[in-house]
Amino acid sequence: MDFEKDNTFVTGRLKSVKYAFLGAVKLITTEHSVMVQFGIGIAMSVLGFIMHISATEWLFQTLAIGLVMSIEGLNTAVEKIADFIHPQFHEKIGFIKDIAAGAVFFAAMTAIAIGALIYIPKFI
Template identity: 70%
Template sequence: MEFERDKTFLTGRFKSVGFAFKGAIKLISTEHSIMVQTSAAVLLVIAGFYFDISHEEWLIQTLAIGLVLGIEGINTAVEKVADFIHPEFHERIGFIKDISAGAVFFAAMAAIAIFSIIYIPKI
């Protein structure tokens, strides 16, 4: 079976969104780190309603949640590709995976700072 590109703009975009949604569901349902982070995101959304955060705080919180989940998704993809290419331990593959995990760490630390700035004064 050969890949056939969809040549129409609108149906091609709908297919792309469908693939993206399918990927997000796979990510949330199979990766434990994403499950934990998604649960934390849900709790933060509930906290946002409870503490009645401002419009600007909602924007920043939403951006922080999206950043962490997006970077974690990229990290997961890098790890899966690395494991596919070289299933056994390899020093260079480990280095690449560590750098990818480091990117998640930076995003998570920024998100923690943002959530602290939003919620500590309200508690």
């Protein structure tokens, strides 16, 4: 069955936002890795309120949470495409999945560094 694209400017954009929101809900409710990242994001936000972090610290923390969840979502999409186009073992599929996971690693290390810079001085 062909997918009919809505090319109207206003309704087309509104539908894109709706599909994007539904996609975010699908990510959070079906993907364990995204559930974990979402849970960590909520926990860090609660900690931010408890520790009364500054506006600048909120900016960096919010960016870090968004960065990790976005890259994790894209990594999940890459994994799904890879499994769809080639479910069997293939060296190149392994390489593609590894480098997509590597992108999550960069984002996660950045978030850990930001978290450490914000909270370690408050605990020592």
